[in-house]
Amino acid sequence: MPRLTKLTGFIGAEIGGLTIGEQISPADAAFLRKSLAEHQMIVLRGQHLDRPKQKALNRVFGAPMRLPYVEPLPDDPETIAVLKEADEGGGGVFGGEWHSDFSFLENPPAGSVLNAVEIPEVGGDTVWSSQTAAYASLPKDLKEIVDGRRAVHVGKPYGVKFAPPEETRSGASIRMTRGDPAADRETFHPAVITGPLTGAKALFLNPIYTTRLDGMTEEESEPLLQAIYRHCTRPDFSCRHRWQAGDVVVWDNRTTLHYATNDYDGHRRLLYRTTFTGAPPQ
Numbered sequence: 001m002p003r004l005t006k007l008t009g010f011i012g013a014e015i016g017g018l019t020i021g022e023q024i025s026p027a028d029a030a031f032l033r034k035s036l037a038e039h040q041m042i043v044l045r046g047q048h049l050d051r052p053k054q055k056a057l058n059r060v061f062g063a064p065m066r067l068p069y070v071e072p073l074p075d076d077p078e079t080i081a082v083l084k085e086a087d088e089g090g091g092g093v094f095g096g097e098w099h100s101d102f103s104f105l106e107n108p109p110a111g112s113v114l115n116a117v118e119i120p121e122v123g124g125d126t127v128w129s130s131q132t133a134a135y136a137s138l139p140k141d142l143k144e145i146v147d148g149r150r151a152v153h154v155g156k157p158y159g160v161k162f163a164p165p166e167e168t169r170s171g172a173s174i175r176m177t178r179g180d181p182a183a184d185r186e187t188f189h190p191a192v193i194t195g196p197l198t199g200a201k202a203l204f205l206n207p208i209y210t211t212r213l214d215g216m217t218e219e220e221s222e223p224l225l226q227a228i229y230r231h232c233t234r235p236d237f238s239c240r241h242r243w244q245a246g247d248v249v250v251w252d253n254r255t256t257l258h259y260a261t262n263d264y265d266g267h268r269r270l271l272y273r274t275t276f277t278g279a280p281p282q
C-alpha cells in the first residue's frame with residue numbers, strides 16, 4: 001500500500017511503499033495523480049528508474065512532451081540529460097534561477113519527472129516553491145493587481161531581444177538553441193490560474209520569462225513583478241530536496257516555481273528529465 005508523508009507545511013510529499021515498474025496499476029496511478037495535485041511535488045526514493053520505467057511514470061500524469069530549444073538525448077527526443085560535469089565550474093547552471101518551465105509556450109508543460117542518477121556528495125539540491133501558498137498570502141494590493149489580469153511571457157534565453165550574458169549561461173553539457181527571433185514573441189497567460197484537480201488558485205508568473213503585466217509597460221510592471229517575486233520565493237512556501245541517486249521527483253509546473261542550486265563545482269551531477277503535457281493553464 002502506498003503511503004504519503006508531508007514534507008513541509010505547504011508543499012511536497014514523500015510517497016513510500018511504491019516501486020515504479022513499467023506497468024503502473026490504475027489504483028497506484030490515481031494515488032500518484034491525487035498526491036501530485038494536492039502536494040504539488042512528490043518524492044519517491046530508491047527507485048533507480050531505467051528509461052522505460054521513467055516514461056511509464058511520466059505517462060501517469062500526461063502525454064510526453066518534447067521540449068523546444070534544449071537538445072534531448074541523441075536516441076530519445078523525450079528525455080533530456082540534466083548534466084553538469086566536474087570540470088564545468090564558474091558559470092551558471094541549468095535551472096539556476098527561480099522559474100517554471102517554458103511558460104512562454106501557448107501550452108506550457110504541465111509537469112516533469114526528474115530521475116537522479118549521479119549526485120554530488122554534498123550540494124546540487126533542488127528547491128520548489130508553492131505558488132498556491134504564495135497566492136493565498138499575497139498582500140491585498142498585489143492581489144488586486146494580478147486578479148483577472150494576464151501576464152506576458154517571452155522565451156528570453158532563446159531569443160534575440162533579451163539574450164542572457166554568456167557568463168550566466170549553463171555549461172556545455174546541456175546544449176541549447178539561442179538567438180531564435182521566434183522566441184521573442186509575446187504569449188499571454190492568466191497571472192492567476194486554478195489547479196485543475198484542486199480548484200486552488202496559484203500565481204502563474206515567471207521570474208525568467210514574464211516580461212510585463214498586460215495593460216502595463218515593462219517599466220511599469222517591473223517593480224510590481226519584483227515585489228511579487230520577493231513574496232512568492234519566500235522560504236515559507238518552499239521544499240528543498242537533498243538528492244540521492246535513485247530518487248525521483250515529480251512536480252506540477254503550473255503551480256510551483258523551482259530552483260537548481262549551483263554549489264557543487266568540481267563534482268559531476270546527472271539526472272534524466274521527462275516532461276508531460278496537459279490542458280492549457282486556466
Ligand code: SIN
Pocket residue numbers: 082094095096124125126258259260261271273
Ligand atoms: C530544472 O529542470 O530546472 C533543473 C532542476 C535541477 O537540476 O535540479
